[in-house]
Amino acid sequence: MNSSIPFIRPRLLLLAHSCNPEIGSEPGVGWNRALEASKEFSTWVVCDEETNRTPVERFLQLHGPIPNVQFSFVDSGRLEQRLRKLPGTYWVRYNLWHRRAYQVACRLHRQVNFDLVHQLNLCGFREPGYLWKLGVPLVWGPLGGAQNYPWRFLRSAGFSGAVSESLRNLLNCWQMRIGRRVGKAARKSKVVLAATTTNARALAPRCISPPRVLLEVGIHLPPRQTRNFHRPEPLRVLWSGVFEHRKSLHLLLEAVAVLPADMIGEVRILGRGPLEARWKKIARRLGIDSRCRWLGWIDRQLTTLQYQWADVFAFTSLRDTTGTVLLESLAAGTPVVCLDHQGAADVVTDECGVKLPVTNPRDVVRRLRESLIRLHFDRDELARLSAGARRRAEHFTWERQGERMSAIYREVFSSDEGGVEISCRATETAAERRLASVDTSDHPLSVAAPIVAARALLSERRE
Numbered sequence: 001m002n003s004s005i006p007f008i009r010p011r012l013l014l015l016a017h018s019c020n021p022e023i024g025s026e027p028g029v030g031w032n033r034a035l036e037a038s039k040e041f042s043t044w045v046v047c048d049e050e051t052n053r054t055p056v057e058r059f060l061q062l063h064g065p066i067p068n069v070q071f072s073f074v075d076s077g078r079l080e081q082r083l084r085k086l087p088g089t090y091w092v093r094y095n096l097w098h099r100r101a102y103q104v105a106c107r108l109h110r111q112v113n114f115d116l117v118h119q120l121n122l123c124g125f126r127e128p129g130y131l132w133k134l135g136v137p138l139v140w141g142p143l144g145g146a147q148n149y150p151w152r153f154l155r156s157a158g159f160s161g162a163v164s165e166s167l168r169n170l171l172n173c174w175q176m177r178i179g180r181r182v183g184k185a186a187r188k189s190k191v192v193l194a195a196t197t198t199n200a201r202a203l204a205p206r207c208i209s210p211p212r213v214l215l216e217v218g219i220h221l222p223p224r225q226t227r228n229f230h231r232p233e234p235l236r237v238l239w240s241g242v243f244e245h246r247k248s249l250h251l252l253l254e255a256v257a258v259l260p261a262d263m264i265g266e267v268r269i270l271g272r273g274p275l276e277a278r279w280k281k282i283a284r285r286l287g288i289d290s291r292c293r294w295l296g297w298i299d300r301q302l303t304t305l306q307y308q309w310a311d312v313f314a315f316t317s318l319r320d321t322t323g324t325v326l327l328e329s330l331a332a333g334t335p336v337v338c339l340d341h342q343g344a345a346d347v348v349t350d351e352c353g354v355k356l357p358v359t360n361p362r363d364v365v366r367r368l369r370e371s372l373i374r375l376h377f378d379r380d381e382l383a384r385l386s387a388g389a390r391r392r393a394e395h396f397t398w399e400r401q402g403e404r405m406s407a408i409y410r411e412v413f414s415s416d417e418g419g420v421e422i423s424c425r426a427t428e429t430a431a432e433r434r435l436a437s438v439d440t441s442d443h444p445l446s447v448a449a450p451i452v453a454a455r456a457l458l459s460e461r462r463e
Contacts, residue, residue, distance in 0.1 A: 009042040009068065010115040010413060011041070011044070011112050011113065011115050012044070012115065012117075013046065013105060013108065013109070013116070013118070014033065014044065014046070014118050015046050015118065015119045016029075016030030016031075016045055017048050017097065017121055017122050018048065018051065018121055018122060019034060019056065020052050020055045020056070021055055021056065022055045022059075023055075024300065025217075026121050026122055027051070028324070029120070029123070029216060029217055030047060030052075032218055032402075033120055033401075033402075036398060036405065037405065037409075038067060038068040038069045039068075039402065041068065041116075041406075043070070044069075044072065044112065045069060045071050046072045046105060047071065047072075047073060047074070048073070049075040052073065072104055074104055076097070077100060080093045080096050091126070091127065094127050099130065101130075102129065102130035105117070106134065115137070116138075117131050117137070117138045118138070118140075118409075119139070119140045119141075120141075121216075123142065123144040123145065124143065124145030125143040125144070125146055125182060126145055126175065128140070128181050128182050128184070128185030128186075132184065132185045132189065137413075138188060138190055139191045139408065140185060140186070140189040140192050140193065141192055141195070141211070141214070142194060142215065143192065143194055143195060143199055143203060143211075143216075144196065144199055144343075145172075145199070146172060146198065146203060147196070147198045147199060147202075147319055147320070147342045148168075148169045148172055148319065149165035149166075149168065149245075149319045150341075150358055152359070153318050153360070155361075156248075156251075157245045157248075157318075158245070160245075161245030164245070165319070172202075176202055176203075176206065177205075186203065186206040186208075187206070187208055190412045191212060191411075191412060192207045192211040193214045193408070194212065194214075195216035195343065196213065196215075196321060196322060196345075197213055197345075198341070198342050198345075199211075199321070200212075200213050214404060214408075215396060215401070217322055218396055218400075219330075219331045219396050219397055220397065221393060221397055222304055222331060222332065224333070224390065225308050225332070225333065227383070227386050229311060229379045229382040229383045229386065233265060234261075234376070235265065235312060235375060236266060236311045236312070237256070237266070237267045237268070237310060238267075238268050238270070238307065238313050238329075238334070239267065239268070239269050239315075239316070240269075240270035240271055240303075240313075240325045240328075241317065241323070241325060242273040243271055243274060244273050244274065244275060245318075246317060247316065247317050247320075248316045248318045249269065249279050250282055251365055252267070252314045253279065253283050253292075254282075254286065255365050255368040255372065256286075256291065256292075256372075257286035257287065261291065263372070264291060266291055267292050267293070268295055268309070268310070269292060269295060270296070270298065270303065271296070280294065303328070304328070307328055307329055307331075307332035307334050308332050308333075310334050312334065312336075312337055312372065313325070313326075313329035313334045313336050313337070314336075315329075315337070315339070315344055317339070317342075317344070318339065321342070321343050322342075322344070322346070322347060323344070326338070326344060326348065329389070330347075330352055331390070331393040332389075334386065334389060335352060335353050335385035335388075335389055336353035336354070337353060337354045337371050337372070338353060338354075338355055338356070339355070339356050339357075339358050339364065340355035340356060340357055347392075349388070349392060351385070351388035351391065352385055352388040354371045354375075354385075356368060356371065
């Protein structure tokens, strides 16, 4: 490589509606993606002012500026503020925010001349935004939201749940087939990232090239804890999530109700939501209220302690892109019992958990009961799954997720015609070091191919 070439970092515009250093889920995704991108790229982050400015500025005051990261905040317009008073206007307000974010992106592009644009979150495909109009190579995703609620489970969701999930399923079918803006954004994107294989299949007909699968979330591994699964005590079960129909806590409650009390000592339930009263009523009706401990939402440190307390984490979601709670459980070494579909099917393997076929409510409750009984009696199996859970979590650390994302960025640079050749050559040494550290022999998702391709490209340039 010619040592006289100056080091010029590629310039990346990252659109992250949610980007917050103080909480997880979508805001944590935006924050961690930005930090990882800044290791190799000059990164400008465009995010929502109302929910992000205060925590971001508080972080910067405490820790100082973040190298290679700049933030631009997009505030709410007057129309949005008025619409907040009206129910059912979320997507209208979100679209209005994207229109203003596009104007901010145009202004920044005139000043900076970006090499690459990445529309990151919110995770769903439903609002594609307008960054594809910039004329800059675009990465869109990882995208979720295309997964549907299983039709056979609608009756168990209650009337309101069945109506809302049915309408959502129908809206997905329509938007995936003829949604004009979704199709245009997909065709204009250099790379479309799908958060799961389920979403990749749904998005594929709208894309010029097949979507890449890249998990939308990541994890920071906590210190490894010694776990004792061979104590002579009943099984400890943890559940966590917002109390909505799609999370389907009632399936776990019904399974626990048909288990002897000496097998399930306690079920701890983290979360709150509109179905709290209904699910507590179900627990009382089933006679298991004394075995359920409703903890509400607790801070992150206390949540980690709950995963370490539990022998099993039950993930009963009937509709979820992935769920950060899955990675939190695996990172704590807590085996997962989940349904074998959507994001959980991609993340959980036989090495770290038990996956149940998505058949019908009665059969799922039966299989969930049988799995808990088996794990109660087979503590060696529980210990094996715990060790596998920690190993599986290591595939999804934010550092490794950042490596995968950077490899995709570099592939986009290399495929674009002109304008980025100096940037690519200037980061060749750093790129080689990072690509060499990524293990593609046992890659958890289907992004190994671009990593290998980028390695080959760098090798050709060196020669």
